[in-house]
Amino acid sequence: MLGEHVRFDGGHKRDAFLVETFGRYVEWVPVCPEVEDGLGVPRESMHLRRVGDRVRLVTTRAGIDHTESMRRFSARRVAALGADDLCGFVLKKNSPSCGMERVKIYGSSGSVTKGRDR
Numbered sequence: 001m002l003g004e005h006v007r008f009d010g011g012h013k014r015d016a017f018l019v020e021t022f023g024r025y026v027e028w029v030p031v032c033p034e035v036e037d038g039l040g041v042p043r044e045s046m047h048l049r050r051v052g053d054r055v056r057l058v059t060t061r062a063g064i065d066h067t068e069s070m071r072r073f074s075a076r077r078v079a080a081l082g083a084d085d086l087c088g089f090v091l092k093k094n095s096p097s098c099g100m101e102r103v104k105i106y107g108s109s110g111s112v113t114k115g116r117d118r
Contacts, residue, residue, distance in 0.1 A: 001019075001092060002018065002019055002023075002028055002030055003019060004030060005041060006032040006034070006041055007041070007042075008034070008041075008042055008044065008046070009042050010041055010042040013092065029081065029084060031077065031081070033070060033074065033097040033098065034097060036077065037069055037070055037073040038069075039066070044061055044064070046060065046066065047060055047096050047104065048096045048103060048104065048105045048106065049105070049106045049108075050106065050108070050113075055105055057070050057096055070097060102114040
């Protein structure tokens with residue numbers, strides 16, 4: 001959202017308000033889970049998929065499961081961020097790796113629900 005080209009398609013989702021208006025009052029600590037976990041740009045898109053009673057992070061075409069790698073990355077990154085004197089977080093709506101809730105979760109039958117993993 002800061003204008004870095006980190007999206008799966010090589011693009012960005014720069015948000016002018018965050019960068020130009022709010023950005024004058026804060027120091028951003030940018031985080032991109034996919035890039036920081038070693039996935040390239042561009043890369044295959046991913047989504048959340050319900051498998052049994054679990055929600056997994058998988059690529060949309062090849063079905064590569066990145067769940068465990070992303071969980072390990074997240075634990076390390078959150079611990080590192082905890083050492084910083086942060087005042088808050090800005091998360092990307094609808095992102096399978098950054099969205100907090102109401103993110104699409106695809107079922108095995110092709111059904112789509114919105115939710116979050118417990």
